Amino acid sequence: MTEPTRRRLSERQADTVRRLTDAAVEEVRATGFDGFTVRNVARRAGVAPATAYTYFTSRNHLVTEVFWRRLRALPPVTASAGQPRERVVAVLREIALLVSDEPELAAACTSALLGTDPDVRELRLRIGRTIHRRLLAALKPDADSGARPTPEEARVLNALEFAYAGALLHAGMGYSSYAEMADRLAEVAELLF
């Protein structure tokens, strides 16, 4: 039995989880990535460490959850605006700036995304699928969600996904700032159209 049997959180539990994720952001903002401890976050959230561990299996899981929540909170891709290129650039910029408000948080996310425990893996797959779908929606907005991209579109999509992940990695390593990264991503998108 590897999957949990209860799949929904009570109101109170959901609140605890929210307090934890909020506290995680504050903590990394206040003390940086190094001072970022599960126990510190729990204390900031006014919660016992053991409680934090009942909702998150690891530090990486907690950070990944923050990223995932921000990604999921984005509004649907707007199908209206003119050229595909512009829409793609907009989507890229949007997801590039997801965690850019605090560089330490972004570095934490990049690193946490690489975690090995099952919960991180699960979230990672969802995140990958979500980004893929958003870029695809920007590329061919009028298609059904079930429609397959042409081979050419698949290649462009692949290139865009690589570019996004690469930009995230570069920023996470401190090669460049996040604002710069968003601009360079736009340049890459322009090269591909």
Added chain:
Amino acid sequence: MTEPTRRRLSERQADTVRRLTDAAVEEVRATGFDGFTVRNVARRAGVAPATAYTYFTSRNHLVTEVFWRRLRALPPVTASAGQPRERVVAVLREIALLVSDEPELAAACTSALLGTDPDVRELRLRIGRTIHRRLLAALKPDADSGARPTPEEARVLNALEFAYAGALLHAGMGYSSYAEMADRLAEVAELLF
């Protein structure tokens, strides 16, 4: 005084370091990334943990050093072959397959590269510069090493670096295998020329 005063290793020291980096590769191959412990690596190398820590400040530093050594061991970029595109693809494939022989090692490298301690930062910068230079050399082989790329070349170079880092990240996260990743990188390069 932040920098060490002795800048060269004795024969014996160099040997100890080599035993450690070799043992690190074997260890990650044998027990995976999770069982990868500085103390385990030291034991495998026949060395005391304290000794390992005199040469590597952290686990991340050790892994990063492995990556750096492999990168530095590559032969110079061959200026001869025909099209720039082919040379670039060759360079990309070369550095993509650097650590591909064992996926666990690659995941370890990707994660370690993000470390925050000064030694990792230093190596990271060197790695970034090296990759940049190799791609540039493939792009315009006849130029002096001091020559600056044109704005257009700079954009392509930037896109290539993003693509490489993104591919590494994707592979590190287990989205795809390394062989697949190398092929997709080639596709990206073709889109850019």
Added chain:
DNA sequence: CGCTTCACCGGACATGTGTCCAGACGCTAG
């Protein structure tokens, strides 16, 4: 040959991670 120096040893230490469990707390229902 004896002495110094250099690299390595081994073990203690403080801190963080993730797990576990008995028990305390407050809300709700009988």
Added chain:
DNA sequence: CTAGCGTCTGGACACATGTCCGGTGAAGCG
């Protein structure tokens, strides 16, 4: 009012990280 239930607590645990330091053996020098 009180019993039960779901949730959180506090602290112990095993293990990893990275630091520190007194001690040891062997190579190299006078």
